Amino acid sequence: MERIIHRVYNERAFRRERVIRDRSNPLDIYNDEELIERFRFCRRDLFELIEELSPDLQFVSDRNAALPPSLQLLIALRFFANGAFQNTVSDMVRVHRSTACRVIRRVSLALSRRIARYVHLPNEEEAAAIKERFRQASGMPGxxxxxxxxxxxxxxxxxxEYLYVNRKGYHSINVQIACDANYNIINLVARxxxxxxxxxxxxESALLQDFEEGRCNGLLLGDSGYPLKRWLMTPLIAPTTDQERRYNTIHSxxxxxxxxxxxxxxxxFHCLHGEMRMHPERVCTVIAACTVLHNICIAKRIPLPRHHQPPAVPEEDVRQATRPEDIAGRLVRAQLINQL
Known part of the structure; x- marks a missing residue:
């Protein structure tokens, strides 16, 4: 009997005791400017996001000191914003690294389910406004x-592994992005x-089908890596006239x-700027979540934090391998060149 009691005592002595940490809530600490710097949203917008995502993030019970939706969202936003290691993010509210990992996954899935609401092609009224904005800025119609x-x-x-090595020699996900004149992303393919x-x-994308079948009326501009279509304008590889050179300049x-x-x-969302140490499928979910958040920021006119301005745009290199050009695309491009 004494031997059994001694063994149980030893097991308890070496067993890791469960510790419930005192969690801090950043909403009680920072002002709006500091919240934007750390989470990319001010207090009012954070509360709106919490309210929208709560049905997906709320646990059934509060057993095991379950994290409320507000802290789950803040953990994920902190990771999206700075791209730090998950244990660094977990230290912010004093939770375990594995908890932070699960929370980032839950919030990413909740946001990606709303991508059809926030990332979509413009309707007729929106398309007319976008065309006018582009026309005023560049002179290109449609x-x-x-x-x-x-x-x-x-x-x-x-x-x-070899499929993920891009032409620059590192592993990546190739993401297709289409946006309007206001930096609002209207199409995303991240897979x-x-x-x-x-x-x-x-x-292979649904974007091609939407334009080919006329569900979106207008023109897209793409670089010379894309094929010329009646709805997709690419630059001329070897312009010979002043009009063609002017078209290339305005197009670029x-x-x-x-x-x-x-x-x-x-x-x-700096997590997209560095190396993401996740399974590729999870990376794609994070990309979709950041795109949804980006469009929310554009709609609410939330500025970039100070010292986070985008880099200069590199000059386009049109001396790439030519892509297929259909006759309808050539005719539309010729009309644009004449109009310009």
């Missing part, structure tokens, strides 16, 4: 958006490995809006 691809660096995955070419992502200047949009997205 433009509803610009399209480009960007790479989000990831840690080398265990499965099909392809880094070795996939931009033209294939477009060919107008299309730079999508480069700036990508810069704003990655500066606002």
């Amino acid at each position: 433009i509803v958006g610009c399209i480009d691809g960007t790479h989000v660096q990831i840690q080398a995955p265990h499965e099909n 392809w490995p880094g070795s996939t070419h931009d033209s294939r992502i477009l060919r 200047a107008t299309r730079s809006v999508v480069e700036r949009c990508i810069g704003v997205l990655k500066r606002r």
Whole structure:
């Protein structure tokens, strides 16, 4: 009997005791400017997000000191904003690293389920306003958006590692982004490995079907890595006349809006700017969540934090391999060149 009691005592002595940490709530500590700096949203907008996401984040009971939706959202936003290691983020509210990992996953899924609400092609009224804004800025009529691809660096995955190596030699997810003149993202495709070419992502996306079947009326501007279509204008590879050179200049200047949009997205949510150490499927969910948050920030006119301005837009290199050009696309582009 004494031996059994001694063994139980030893087990309890070496057993790791469960500790419930005193959690701090950043909403009680920081002002609006400090909240934007750390979480990219002010207090009022944070409360609106908490209210919207609460049905997905609320636990059934408060057993085991369950995190409330407000702290879950703040943990995830802190990770999105600075891209730090998850244990660094967990220290903010004094939770375990594994808890922070699960919370980031829950919030990312909750936001990605709302992507159809916040990321969508413009309706007729919205498209008319976008076309007018582009026309006033560049003189090009009928433009509803610009399209480009960007790479989000990831840690080398265990499965099909070679597929994720892009042309610059690092592992990534190739993300297709289309935006309007206000930096609002109207289309997102985040599921392809880094070795996939931009033209294939477009060919396999629903965006192509929407424009081919006339569900969106207008023109997109893309670089020379995309095929010329009647609804997708690309630059001329070898312009010979002053009109064609002028078209290329205006095209490049107008299309730079999508480069700036990508810069704003990655500066606002720095986790997309560095290497993400997650499974590729989880990285795609985080990209979708950050895109939803980006569009919310654009709609609410939330500024970038100080010292987080987007980088300068590099000059476009049009001397790339030519893509297929259909006859209808050539005719539309010729009309644009004549109008300009």
